[in-house]
Amino acid sequence: MSVLPRVSGREVVKALLKIGYEQDRQRGSHIILRQAAAPHRRLVVPDHNEVAKGTLRAIIRQAGLTVDEFKALL
Secondary structure (H helix, E strand, O other), X not given: OOOOOOOOHHHHHHHHHOOOEEEXXXXXXXXXXXXXXXXXXXXXXXXXXXXXXXXXXXXXXXXXXXXXXXXXXX
C-alpha cells in the first residue's frame, strides 16, 4: 500500500479537475465535485488545510483511482 501524501482540500480539487471533475458547488467548508462525463459521480472534498488520511483514501477510492495515480496528478 502506497503512502498517502499530505495535501490540502484545494490541492485535492486541483488534482481531480485534471481527470474530468468540475466544481459543482460549495457549502461551507465542503466542495462538491461532479464528474463531467457519465457516470456523473459526485465527490465531497473538505476545504481544510490538511485532509485526514482516511478521508483522502476514501476520496481517491470513490474517484476510481489508485494512490499512485492520484500522486501523479499532484
